[in-house]
Amino acid sequence: MWQKWVMLASVGAHNCLMRGSVGDIVAATGGLAFADALPAETAAVATTSGYLLRETGRQLIATWMTTPGSAFSSSRCTAMCRPAYRDVQAGVPRSAGRPA
Secondary structure: OHHHHHHHHHHHHHHHHHOOOHHHHHHOOOHHHHHHHHHHHHHHHHHHOOOOOOHHHHHHHHHHHHOOOOOOOHHHOOOOOHHHHHHHHHOOOOOOOOOO
């Protein structure tokens, strides 16, 4: 469960904060460093909560987040991420209390 949360939180934040697909972000100046750091940050939340990620899962998430030319984004992710990134792309304001 926590591994899935790390993936969803990483991809959702990645796309919403940087406003692009994995390939777009990695190609930008500083994008690869950002893509490397974000999963580490979300994994630290899981670890602090007492849940260590499996190394295979950590590597898979890192690959998804750093593949040059990748069209992967949270809009291709689960329904949990999709509304947030879709709204960001459309310029729709969001708040924590607003249903997706």
